[in-house]
Amino acid sequence: xxxxxxxxxxxxxxxxxxxxxxxxxxxxxxxxxxxxxxxxxxxxxxxxxxxxxxxxxxxxxxxxxxxxxxxxxxxxxxxxxxxxxxxxxxxxxxxxxxxxxxxxxxxxxxxxxxxxxxxxxxxxxxxxxxxxxxxxxxxxxxxxxxxxxxxxxxxxxxxxxxxxxxxxxxxxxxxxxxxxxxxxxxxxxxxxxxxxxxxxxxxxxxxxxxxxxxxxxxxxxxxxxxxxxxxxxxxxxxxxxxxxxxxxxxxxxxxxxxxxxxxxxxxxxxxxxxxxxxxxxxxxxxxxxxxxxxxxxxxxxxxxxxxxxxxxxxxxxxxxxxxxxxxxxxxxxxxxxxxxxxxxxxxxxxxxxxxxxxxx
Numbered sequence: 001x002x003x004x005x006x007x008x009x010x011x012x013x014x015x016x017x018x019x020x021x022x023x024x025x026x027x028x029x030x031x032x033x034x035x036x037x038x039x040x041x042x043x044x045x046x047x048x049x050x051x052x053x054x055x056x057x058x059x060x061x062x063x064x065x066x067x068x069x070x071x072x073x074x075x076x077x078x079x080x081x082x083x084x085x086x087x088x089x090x091x092x093x094x095x096x097x098x099x100x101x102x103x104x105x106x107x108x109x110x111x112x113x114x115x116x117x118x119x120x121x122x123x124x125x126x127x128x129x130x131x132x133x134x135x136x137x138x139x140x141x142x143x144x145x146x147x148x149x150x151x152x153x154x155x156x157x158x159x160x161x162x163x164x165x166x167x168x169x170x171x172x173x174x175x176x177x178x179x180x181x182x183x184x185x186x187x188x189x190x191x192x193x194x195x196x197x198x199x200x201x202x203x204x205x206x207x208x209x210x211x212x213x214x215x216x217x218x219x220x221x222x223x224x225x226x227x228x229x230x231x232x233x234x235x236x237x238x239x240x241x242x243x244x245x246x247x248x249x250x251x252x253x254x255x256x257x258x259x260x261x262x263x264x265x266x267x268x269x270x271x272x273x274x275x276x277x278x279x280x281x282x283x284x285x286x287x288x289x290x291x292x293x294x295x296x297x298x299x300x301x302x303x304x305x306x307x308x309x310x311x312x313x314x315x316x317x318x319x320x321x322x323x324x325x326x327x328x329x330x331x332x333x334x335x336x337x338x339x340x341x342x343x344x345x346x347x348x349x350x351x352x353x354x355x356x357x358x359x360x
Contacts, residue, residue: 004032004033004052005052019065025049091115095109104172106172118167121164125147132179141183184244186242187233189230200254201256202227207236219355236270243274259275259286269312271315272315272318273315292354303341304338305339
């Protein structure tokens with residue numbers, strides 16, 4: 001059994017993945033058995049296999065994943081490969097040797113298994129730092145391609161972190177350390193000519209394309225009652241990443257921002273994320289627009305949300321507090337019933353009635 005144990009230990013340590021299925025362990029044992037071994041234990045293979053698995057667990061090479069239920073013989077469907085202590089020492093020596101300043105070695109010394117997964121990328125970063133001599137600043141995607149051969153490796157979206165971002169964080173690095181900066185995601189907008197200097201500008205963010213064009217065409221007419229300096233096409237969730245582009249127009253936290261989207265969970269979630277992410281700016285719902293949606297839907301059958309949407313409660317409370325009790329209750333009733341009102345219900349015709357009320 002000692003020879004069999006050693007063969008199994010070697011097979012486990014050389015396994016390409018950290019998680020090993022029970023069936024794979026069976027295959028390893030069968031391949032490790034000699035003809036003589038087969039003659040000895042063929043009648044009692046299961047018992048010997050169980051003993052061997054327990055020895056591997058006891059020695060620290062295997063760890064059962066106990067989130068899964070064991071079978072009637074006490075064997076788990078899946079196991080985690082754990083590096084032997086001698087391997088840890090070897091890997092830790094390699095970590096210390098390969099991760100130099102300005103990279104921080106601490107995380108990988110505590111998580112050598114992650115070092116093995118990330119080693120290829122860490123070496124590429126080490127090569128970059130060793131060859132760098134006063135690198136000029138470039139964009140994140142440009143630096144990502146230079147170092148990793150993949151322009152998307154260093155950048156996730158607003159919801160998920162990329163593999164590259166995770167590795168940088170583990171090494172205690174920022175984009176600044178590798179002399180790169182993210183580019184601003186541009187948005188499409190119209191600016192009203194000649195806003196007064198020092199004026200708190202009124203900026204409207206419109207979620208959908210049809211409503212954006214109708215709002216812009218109607219609000220920018222000379223006779224319009226609505227005070228508007230800029231209209232931004234939110235383009236759904238894109239606005240969460242593109243909103244920082246307002247700095248290119250010299251807009252800041254002193255200006256007033258009004259968000260208008262569909263009256264549904266996703267539209268409210270977008271508002272909540274936007275307002276939370278840019279909390280220094282005064283971003284509030286365009287309440288009059290939502291009230292117009294309620295009015296347009298009065299007496300009509302409320303359509304159901306076409307796909308499953310989960311309403312984030314923090315976003316909902318941030319949104320609903322800007323409305324009167326009456327309007328808030330009506331909005332809650334619609335959402336609780338699974339209904340929605342598209343912002344297209346506030347049409348160009350209704351906008352003309354609303355924005356030109358004082359001119360009639």
